[in-house]
Amino acid sequence: MExxxxxxxxxxxxxxxxxxxxxxxxHQRIKILEYLMEHPCHPTVDQIFNDLQKEIPTLSKxxxxxxxxxxxxxxxxxxxxxxxxxxxxxxITHNHGxxxxxxxxxxxxxxxxxxxxxxxxxxxxxxxDKNVYFKGICPxxxxx
Numbered sequence: 001m002e003x004x005x006x007x008x009x010x011x012x013x014x015x016x017x018x019x020x021x022x023x024x025x026x027h028q029r030i031k032i033l034e035y036l037m038e039h040p041c042h043p044t045v046d047q048i049f050n051d052l053q054k055e056i057p058t059l060s061k062x063x064x065x066x067x068x069x070x071x072x073x074x075x076x077x078x079x080x081x082x083x084x085x086x087x088x089x090x091x092i093t094h095n096h097g098x099x100x101x102x103x104x105x106x107x108x109x110x111x112x113x114x115x116x117x118x119x120x121x122x123x124x125x126x127x128x129d130k131n132v133y134f135k136g137i138c139p140x141x142x143x144x
Contacts, residue, residue, distance in 0.1 A: 009037050021074035028059055032067045033076070042080060042088040042098070042107045082107065082133045097132035103141035110134075 014033050018025040049064045071077040078090045082100045097112040114130045
């Protein structure tokens with residue numbers, strides 16, 4: 001499984017990342033980006049909103065949605081939908097796989113060369129997104 005190291009980006013680094021992607025670096029956008037970088041757990045809008053609202057009482061859920069949409073358009077985050085009723089956001093935008101534990105709900109990244117997969121039946125199709133999702137029980141839950 002791919003392990004992620006929590007990084008503590010500087011305010012300047014976060015601001016620079018938004019500027020180079022042509023996103024105005026407001027306080028709320030910077031805090032949302034910081035949250036995603038420090039909590040690479042594939043959070044939902046509700047998780048981001050609930051955690052950041054403690055620090056930013058004026059934050060609205062609409063601001064979180066709009067910011068994430070801007071981040072997606074700038075290819076700063078990627079949407080993952082392992083479950084149909086659950087949209088999560090991934091700060092790691094290069095191709096990789098996801099495993100979701102049916103017991104604890106944790107999502108793990110794993111390395112996989114998605115580009116090696118070919119689908120001859122899709123010859124002539126334009127593919128703009130590839131995902132690999134596995135579901136099962138993680139070792140923590142399996143060996144409790």
